[in-house]
Amino acid sequence: MAVHRANDTIAAIATAPGTGGIGIIRISGPEALTLLRQLFVSHKPHSHFTSHQLYYGTVMNRAGQVLDEALAVYMRAPHTYTREDVVELQCHGSYLVLQEILRTVFERGARPADPGEFTKRAFLAGRIDLTRAEAVVDLLQAQTEKGALLAVNQLRGALFAELEQIRDHLLSILAVLEVAIDFPDEDAEIFAAQQIQDQLQTHLIGPLERLIAMAEQGKIVREGVKVVITGQPNVGKSSLLNTLLQEERALVTPLPGTTRDTIEERIAIRGIPLHLVDTAGIRLHHDPVEALGIERARQKVEQADLVLFLVDAQVGWRETDEELYRSLGNKPHVIVVNKRDLATKEQIASIFSRFSGKKVVAISAKQQEGIDELQEAVYQAIIGDGAELCERMTCAPNTRHRSILHKTLTACRGFEAAMAMAAPVDLLAVEVQSALDHLGDIVGLTTPDDVLDVVFSQFCIGK
Ligand SMILES: Nc1nc2c(ncn2[C@@H]2O[C@H](COP(=O)(O)OP(=O)(O)OP(=O)(O)O)[C@@H](O)[C@H]2O)c(=O)[nH]1
Ligand SMILES: [Mg+2]
Structure with a gap:
């Protein structure tokens, strides 16, 4: 998984997609206030932002164009959800406008929050315990509009189902390789190279390419x-x-x-x-x-x-x-x-x-x-x-999924190349294991040590 530093300033749209009314962009981290000063112009002039007070004004992009009218609040650490400096912008809720504003926030140095990262930070800062974190998940799910959630869950479920299949094929290839390593004399019998190559094309490289293409189309x-x-x-x-x-x-x-x-x-x-x-x-x-x-x-x-x-x-x-x-x-x-x-x-x-x-x-x-x-x-x-x-x-691979799918695919191609060069079986196994490890970052099964990630990946981005 990409290593994200815990003290990065992160941002995300905190409201569910498509629900209209208002949309909230949440920014957390040391640069939150600086970002607010750069992109928000308060209607009433003032010398500084008082913590926990609402300001009415406009949000600008880097070219100085007005993107939206908004209410802004700056909340100084540690009296915030994440115990970091937090800024929230309440905007008009059009998804396009929100994305536009978010892009400006990213251009100015924040990075996209991982799913559940705000709550993860709250947890790591000792602000809430794990059970409460899980309760927040339930609450959010109850509050968020059913349709959006259903859509996300259903699509995500489909993605996971596909990935599980890919993982099963990788595991079955790995099993063959392990046996070939353990019983080198029976190599020829067990190790049917052509069959593995077919499996690789049909069940691994093909589906992975399709999923990546789907993620690249943007989507759903x-x-x-x-x-x-x-x-x-x-x-x-x-x-x-x-x-x-x-x-x-x-x-x-x-x-x-x-x-x-x-x-x-x-x-x-x-x-x-x-x-x-x-x-x-x-x-x-x-x-x-x-x-x-x-x-x-x-x-x-x-x-x-x-x-x-x-x-x-x-x-x-x-x-x-x-x-x-x-x-x-x-x-x-x-x-x-x-x-x-x-x-x-x-x-x-x-x-x-x-x-x-x-x-x-x-x-x-x-x-x-x-x-x-x-x-x-x-x-x-x-x-x-x-x-x-x-x-x-099928599914809605997001940007994080996409980069993991790419790594998995690269590992599969590495395996393919190694096969073509008739590399030693234990080297082949290393490639397959690496593909599995990458895939595990999404499926969550091959990263046994990180209960946290499993818990927090249930959050929508922005929570
Ligand atoms: N009575 C009635 N008239 C309608 C209804 N829907 C559309 N119209 C009328 O039908 C005409 C054509 O409507 P448009 O919405 O322009 O139809 P369109 O399918 O977009 O037409 P094109 O762009 O030319 O393909 C207009 O005069 C509308 O007012 C309806 O539900 N009831
Ligand atoms: Mg028309």
Whole structure:
């Protein structure tokens, strides 16, 4: 595991992703006050920050641009949670803005807090005992919005399951090598090099590369589930975006072909951060600008984690809807029957009848009806029975996971190279052991001495 010095100044977003309202950035360590002075300008001039007092002002980036209005509090050591100097910034809670502010904090010298590191510091400073630390975990879990937690847990569970499999394969290879070391004469029989090489490619290098790629794409828990609104022109896609955002973000007109380019916004549904994309209505068209928009719309659908497929209830299900719908393949989706205020019960029922068992919701984007049901359907698609979605995304490796995955992969490649050079078996075993050791930093099984890490890794970052 990367060695982080205990007296670094650390920072993280302390509130759950996507919950809105306010978002808190917490900074702890010797540089906390210096950082506060650098990035926060109080509205009322004052000569110094009094401990435990709230200040109202603006947060700036290094270029001096205002990032947000915020309330700041400086808490002088040792009367703080971590017994270090602590600064908290209460901001407006948009996840993007919070990340922007956090980036500025990092640029100015703080480093990202490890999961549970604030509480770990509190524990190490004798501020709380281990049982209390664990109780804090429970409390946090109870307080945090269920959706966000479920998402994190489910995704994290999937990551662990994959890593366990990788570990099992490493262990089985190690076992073969150990036997070969202990019984050198039977070398040839036990040590089936080709088989090990296959196992290495299929079950170790391949999956590790995939996980790293996934981590590199950024993703899910940090950035949100990518939800793309698609459908034919004029079905009400932009209206839906606006309704979900509660803001007139996209242009809405009675004319088909209004949206020419994609529009991307971030929102949260039940604590799950979403990256919501409105696209141009898809139809065959010769207007070159619209054609470009349509091409882009198709790409967005391609990249989506979840598609909201809109159809106009009054117009009904057309051949062209069918065509477009088929092009989704098995992409996770929710069918949204819009403009229900204009349609008869029969019209709505006839569309519903096509999708028995699938997720269909009838809404009116304009009258803001059925939006709760839609949110529930989206939530279910992601969390509830969204096994397909979770399976595809598998997990959300974070930055720490990523660097460990890299080290594990490097060790596996080292093993591969050593095999190719027909290195002595005990050297091969060393490579495999090293891969296992790295992996253990995530899975936690091969670092037996550190109960603390296991306990504290249960915390969300920022606690
Ligand atoms: N009555 C009613 N009208 C709606 C509803 N949703 C959208 N509309 C109207 O339908 C028209 C088209 O809405 P848009 O949101 O622009 O549709 P769009 O799918 O984004 O259209 P393009 O961008 O052209 O593909 C507008 O006049 C909206 O006011 C609804 O639920 N009920
Ligand atoms: Mg539109």
